[in-house]
Amino acid sequence: MKKTLESQDREFLERLQRLGCGTVQEVCKELGVTATAVRHRLVRLQGLGFVGRDLVREGRGRPHHVYRVTQAGQRELGDNYGDLALVLWRELQCIPDQAVRAQVESRIRDAMVSQYAHAVNSPQLRDRFQQLGEVLAKRGYDVEVDQSSELPVLRENNCPYQELADSDRGICEMEEEVFEKVLGVPLRLSQCFLDGHSCCEFEPAEVASPPVNNAADSR
Secondary structure (H helix, E strand, O other), rough: OOOOOHHHHHHHHHHHHHHHEEOOHHHHHOOOOOOOHHHHHHHHHHHOOOOOEEEEEOOOOOOOEEEEEEEEHHHOOOOOOOOHHHHHHHHHHOOOOOOHHHHHHHHHHHHHHHHHOOOOOOOOHHHHHHHHHHHHOOOOOOOEEEOOOOOOEEEOOOOOOOHHHHOOOOHHHHHHHHHHHHHHOEEEEOOOOOHHHOEEEEEEEOOOOOOOOHHHOOO
């Protein structure tokens, strides 16, 4: 699952990034907090892979550790593509040639399908829903699969494209089409944040009819 930062963790990481690197004491001075609080935060961020620790030996003094933001931490701090995605989506909708626009949208849809399809391969529909839920969760989606009814339901507890969807509901339609291709069944969006619901729910549009036994009918 994608690792995410709490607001206090992000602020701590940003301050450490500006500092460059530092000992616990230097970080304490930069943030104006206790050594205990700094160590606690450093241990947490090390566990997430966002902070690294290096042993430094200088002259005859005792070796000491310095802490720095790792490449993973730098990517996390820069992982904010909402504005760019919104601009790109709006520009896509402004392409005057409908055929060109449809071709670009199709390529985007196929690229999204390829991100998930490799891991969704069960012959059973319920299992495919579960596999897709697991893939989405690993990519940072807040999703769950409800298997309590006759048909499975994929539930998104947070809209992954909230700002885009507020601007153009077409992104919801594209997501539904992506899930349909991955799962191999037509879907319906039975609940949606844009309609005032507390989640988005995707469920099969219909139950497949059992195969007809022609051999039995011919007797």
